[in-house]
Amino acid sequence: MTLFKVGMLTVAYTMLLSVAMLVTAFSAVLTT
Amino acid sequence: MTAGASGASEPLATVAPEPTTASATPTPEGAAPGHRCLDCGALLTGKFCSVCGQKDGPLRQGLVDLALEFFQHPLIDTKLWKSLVPLVLRPGALTEEYLAGRRTRYVRPLKLYLTVSVTFFALLALFVPEGVMKVSVSNQDFTKGLVAGLKGQRVSDEQPVEELHLPLKSLDERFQRKVKALEAPGGETLAHAVRARASEQLPKMVFLLLPLSAVLFKLFWRERYFVEHVVFTARAG
Numbered sequence A: 001m002t003l004f005k006v007g008m009l010t011v012a013y014t015m016l017l018s019v020a021m022l023v024t025a026f027s028a029v030l031t032t
Numbered sequence B: 001m002t003a004g005a006s007g008a009s010e011p012l013a014t015v016a017p018e019p020t021t022a023s024a025t026p027t028p029e030g031a032a033p034g035h036r037c038l039d040c041g042a043l044l045t046g047k048f049c050s051v052c053g054q055k056d057g058p059l060r061q062g063l064v065d066l067a068l069e070f071f072q073h074p075l076i077d078t079k080l081w082k083s084l085v086p087l088v089l090r091p092g093a094l095t096e097e098y099l100a101g102r103r104t105r106y107v108r109p110l111k112l113y114l115t116v117s118v119t120f121f122a123l124l125a126l127f128v129p130e131g132v133m134k135v136s137v138s139n140q141d142f143t144k145g146l147v148a149g150l151k152g153q154r155v156s157d158e159q160p161v162e163e164l165h166l167p168l169k170s171l172d173e174r175f176q177r178k179v180k181a182l183e184a185p186g187g188e189t190l191a192h193a194v195r196a197r198a199s200e201q202l203p204k205m206v207f208l209l210l211p212l213s214a215v216l217f218k219l220f221w222r223e224r225y226f227v228e229h230v231v232f233t234a235r236a237g
Helices: A002-031 B063-072 B079-089 B091-099 B109-127 B139-151 B169-183 B188-220 B226-236
Strands: none
Touching: A002 B169, A002 B188, B063 B109, B063 B226, B079 B091, B079 B109, B091 B226, B109 B188, B109 B226, B169 B188, B188 B226
């Protein structure tokens, strides 16, 4: 169960980082 | 990464349960008789431990207490070196120590997080030349890659990238203007400015990721308090 949670957390954290990078890119383009 | 949140790590140091003060009957000024310091185990005679200086408080802290710690303790002191080694080698164990109440011997979580982050980005700006960070792509490739990345597509020469439209009309018009300016012949200056702007915003995004990561951890380990996840993400981040 813990391994499953860690796997799911890794996927979720990767998605969070992707969204953060997208927001950073959009923000950089729109505010430059 | 999950060692601290799951509670699998052992404490760094074993705290001796024996009292280190000679007073057998403590004065009941803010402390119950026989009440011991969570950090060093000494008998408390007031609101603060007379041996290590830790303030007497509940084992579980709230978010407000955690935030107030940031202002109540010195930014850099000798505890920094004592905290950095376990932070690198066993960050989960450092979190366990804090959650067990042993707080005074290490730099507080948010303060350590800020100190390390500011030092990292300062060293990055000072010693890493701009050319190392710069990605050498042409202006056309940069625009194409950016638009494709925002759409979650792979860039290939055979398949042209479709136009990306933002949901809000005002934002979309602004975005399309920027994309056209980037694709224009003299758009290399703007492309450089966009890259520089993204580099500037990266530290802010890293700081924003701290509470978001804590929310994510809370979703998976609901039996833990949110403040515990904040402490762990601050240590691990």
